[in-house]
Amino acid sequence: xxxxxxxxxxxxxxxxxxxxxxxxxxxxxxxxxxxxxxxxxxxxxxxxxxxxxxxxxxxxxxxxxxxxxxxxxxxxxxxxxxxxxxxxxxxxxxxxxxxxxxxxxxxxxxxxxxxxxxxxxxxxxxxxxxxxxxxxxxxxxxxxxxxxxxxxxxxxxxxxxxxxxxxxxxxxxxxxxxxxxxxxxxxxxxxxxxxxxxxxxxxxxxxxxxxxxxxxxxxxxxxxxxxxxxxxxxxxxxxxxxxxxxxxxxxxxxxxxxxxxxxxxxxxxxxxxxxxxxxxxxxxxxxxxxxxxxxxxxxxxxxxxxxxxxxxxxxxxxxxxxxxxxxxxxxxxxxxxxxxxxxxxxxxxxxxxxxxxxxxxxxxxxxxxxxxxxxxxxxxxxxxxxxxxxxxxxxxxxxxxxxxxxxxxxxxxxxxxxxxxxxxxxxxxxxxxxxxxxxxxxxxxxxxxxxxxxxxxxxxxxxxxxxxxxxxxxxxxxxxxxxxxxxxxxxxxxxxxxxxxxxxxxxxxxxxxxxxxxxxxxxxxxxxxxxxxxxxxxxxxxxxxxxxxxxxxxxxxxxxxxxxxxxxxxxxxxxxxxxxxxxxxxxxxxxxxxxxxxxxxxxxxxxx
Amino acid sequence: xxxxxxxxxxxxxxxxxxxxxxxxxxxxxxxxxxxxxxxxxxxxxxxxxxxxxxxxxxxxxxxxxxxxxxxxxxxxxxxxxxxxxxxxxxxxxxxxxxxxxxxxxxxxxxxxxxxxxxxxxxxxxxxxxxxxxxxxxxxxxxxxxxxxx
Numbered sequence: 231x232x233x234x235x236x237x238x239x240x241x242x243x244x245x246x247x248x249x250x251x252x253x254x255x256x257x258x259x260x261x262x263x264x265x266x267x268x269x270x271x272x273x274x275x276x277x278x279x280x281x282x283x284x285x286x287x288x289x290x291x292x293x294x295x296x297x298x299x300x301x302x303x304x305x306x307x308x309x310x311x312x313x314x315x316x317x318x319x320x321x322x323x324x325x326x327x328x329x330x331x332x333x334x335x336x337x338x339x340x341x342x343x344x345x346x347x348x349x350x351x352x353x354x355x356x357x358x359x360x361x362x363x364x365x366x367x368x369x370x371x372x373x374x375x376x377x378x379x380x381x382x383x384x385x386x387x388x389x390x391x392x393x394x395x396x397x398x399x400x401x402x403x404x405x406x407x408x409x410x411x412x413x414x415x416x417x418x419x420x421x422x423x424x425x426x427x428x429x430x431x432x433x434x435x436x437x438x439x440x441x442x443x444x445x446x447x448x449x450x451x452x453x454x455x456x457x458x459x460x461x462x463x464x465x466x467x468x469x470x471x472x473x474x475x476x477x478x479x480x481x482x483x484x485x486x487x488x489x490x491x492x493x494x495x496x497x498x499x500x501x502x503x504x505x506x507x508x509x510x511x512x513x514x515x516x517x518x519x520x521x522x523x524x525x526x527x528x529x530x531x532x533x534x535x536x537x538x539x540x541x542x543x544x545x546x547x548x549x550x551x552x553x554x555x556x557x558x559x560x561x562x563x564x565x566x567x568x569x570x571x572x573x574x575x576x577x578x579x580x581x582x583x584x585x586x587x588x589x590x591x592x593x594x595x596x597x598x599x600x601x602x603x604x605x606x607x608x609x610x611x612x613x614x615x616x617x618x619x620x621x622x623x624x625x626x627x628x629x630x631x632x633x634x635x636x637x638x639x640x641x642x643x644x645x646x647x648x649x650x651x652x653x654x655x656x657x658x659x660x661x662x663x664x665x666x667x668x669x670x671x672x673x674x675x676x677x678x679x680x681x682x683x684x685x686x687x688x689x690x691x692x693x694x695x696x697x698x699x700x701x702x703x704x705x706x707x708x709x710x711x712x713x714x715x716x717x718x719x720x721x722x723x724x725x726x727x728x729x730x731x732x733x734x735x736x737x738x739x740x741x742x743x744x745x746x747x748x749x750x751x752x753x754x755x756x757x758x759x760x761x762x763x764x765x766x767x768x769x770x771x772x773x774x775x776x777x778x779x780x781x782x783x784x785x786x787x788x789x790x791x792x793x794x795x796x797x798x799x800x801x802x803x804x805x806x807x808x809x810x811x812x813x814x815x816x817x818x819x820x821x822x823x824x825x826x827x828x829x830x831x832x833x834x835x836x837x838x
Numbered sequence: 839x840x841x842x843x844x845x846x847x848x849x850x851x852x853x854x855x856x857x858x859x860x861x862x863x864x865x866x867x868x869x870x871x872x873x874x875x876x877x878x879x880x881x882x883x884x885x886x887x888x889x890x891x892x893x894x895x896x897x898x899x900x901x902x903x904x905x906x907x908x909x910x911x912x913x914x915x916x917x918x919x920x921x922x923x924x925x926x927x928x929x930x931x932x933x934x935x936x937x938x939x940x941x942x943x944x945x946x947x948x949x950x951x952x953x954x955x956x957x958x959x960x961x962x963x964x965x966x967x968x969x970x971x972x973x974x975x976x977x978x979x980x981x982x983x984x985x986x987x
Contacts, residue, residue, distance in 0.1 A: 509850035513850075
């Protein structure tokens with residue numbers, strides 16, 4: 231279980247080192263996101279250009295990835311983000327993470343830049359740097375098919391054409407739709423002249439207590455499959471979130487000018503377009519639609535950001551746009567947010583045809599489709615959009631007022647968070663920018679949940695009202711910690727406590743799964759400590775890149791404009807209340823009032 | 839007699855059955871060291887569980903030069919002491935139900951009547967059913983169809 235290695239690939243020098251991962255590191259960071267950010271903190275120098283050879287790209291499977299543990303498919307990809315200039319980190323499902331572990335590795339670090347287009351082949355304990363000139367220029371699907379045809383049974387992560395062209399929100403892709411989507415890490419891969427990392431292996435993961443593990447997972451399987459939310463996810467996938475959010479008026483629509491959209495995008499419409507539901511490795515939930523238009527998906531994010539946010543009403547058009555983004559290797563969250571931003575700027579006359587070369591408008595499917603290709607190839611106006619939030623350089627300072635981003639990262643969550651205050655605080659504090667997967671305190675959107683249930687989970691003195699900031703720093707603190715542990719274990723948040731339901735797997739279950747697989751004993755308190763440690767290390771990485779309290783904020787619109795539709799009508803974020811909540815959040819974290827990790831804590835984290 | 843029946847249309851490709859099988863049989867999580875294989879290709883859009891059909895006239899038994907493969911209460915088993923790892927059974931099984939990894943010949947023994955794979959499948963894509971006339975027809979037709987290839 232603990233025999234998986236670290237592979238360091240020096241691309242410039244064409245040298246490969248294989249090392250053990252010290253047990254002390256395992257105990258402190260587990261794997262996946264935790265180990266990734268530790269290595270990033272250790273090896274990344276302050277202030278490097280994210281697209282230069284000085285950036286490093288870390289690919290790491292979770293502690294439990296590839297085991298029998300439910301939904302244990304996940305791996306993390308981390309580097310300095312070319313989109314934000316801060317921490318870049320992204321979590322991905324599919325089959326690659328498990329295969330990486332079967333090939334004998336937990337973590338790969340890519341340094342420098344290959345002299346020619348290359349791919350990395352990881353196979354049963356060995357790593358080779360190989361020529362990829364034949365694969366360069368292929369889209370994410372073509373390249374995976376070609377590599378599998380050439381090498382046989384293997385799993386591939388690739389950067390697509392968008393990554394090759396250094397689009398700042400190019401993602402890392404595996405399978406039909408699994409994406410390490412956020413922070414433009416595909417561009418980092420492309421900047422290193424690496425088209426793909428290929429894993430193939432048959433080294434089994436020996437567990438400490440196989441019989442106990444079999445017994446435990448069987449028990450968890452019964453428990454999970456009896457859960458209503460798991461059953462719904464297995465039928466409708468994430469689009470099931472759309473209808474509920476739309477009713478309360480929390481769907482980002484037309485760049486957040488509106489906050490509700492057409493019922494034509496309700497989950498049932500997408501269910502009709504599904505041929506079959508498929509799963510990631512070790513996953514019992516099977517939340518992915520194999521759609522009738524040749525791809526997989528869409529996810530709720532695509533429904534929101536390529537649908538409502540771009541003024542698209544037809545489900546088949548959302549699916550097609552989502553399929554194209556996946557093929558090209560574009561992060562759907564950033565794509566939908568950046569396009570909507572440009573459309574509104576055009577409507578308002580802040581930018582015009584001199585820069586866009588054509589009329590921009592919401593709801594124009596053909597225009598949006600052509601933009602996706604232009605962005606991924608950096609053609610014409612697409613070359614400016616490919617700069618993501620950095621496009622303010624071309625659009626002028628007024629354009630910033632309409633940008634739905636935090637720490638330069640376009641918001642991923644299709645929720646307009648002005649109504650749900652805990653969500654708002656969460657996307658403001660998330661270590662990688664405006665992102666909900668760091669802390670999404672989902673229970674906040676279920677109004678009717680008894681107060682005592684929330685209290686039991688997040689702690690006391692939390693307002694049951696989603697619209698109140700009172701005590702919400704506790705909900706964010708709790709969620710951030712547990713999600714950091716989940717990401718480090720390589721589990722999917724869908725089966726975990728707090729993300730979809732208060733009843734799913736939490737620290738007590740994680741303890742058992744860790745013990746039966748590795749023999750390592752953790753207490754609940756120790757696991758919480760791992761989560762806090764990951765968050766603190768991430769803050770140190772960001773601090774090195776110059777983050778301050780001012781970066782933990784929200785888009786201007788959320789403070790200054792009221793929501794126009796539905797239950798949420800009239801709501802916005804009060805700056806004073808927000809700042810107060812932020813101060814309380816820092817206090818819970820043990821950070822200073824300016825959001826820095828105290829020196830003593832930093833020193834403690836660094837020494838092993 | 840009960841047999842394993844696979845329903846590819848219900849299979850999501852998750853491989854939990856194969857990982858559970860390898861953990862039960864070998865104490866490790868390794869879908870390639872499992873007596874059930876999930877053949878999947880997300881690009882060609884299929885997931886296909888391959889289980890041992892416990893053929894009446896099993897090619898593996900017929901071909902084994904050491905007579906190491908035998909039937910016990912209608913379940914095909916391998917006598918590991920007799921087996922020389924020549925792998926003829928692996929090569930000759932018409933639908934790749936017997937596999938090999940390193941020195942290990944991997945063959946399904948139905949977990950002595952409680953197949954682990956069935957317990958772990960979340961969608962009932964593999965079922966362990968008492969043979970009815972209809973199921974017997976299905977199983978035998980499948981054997982015939984695959985054998986002709």
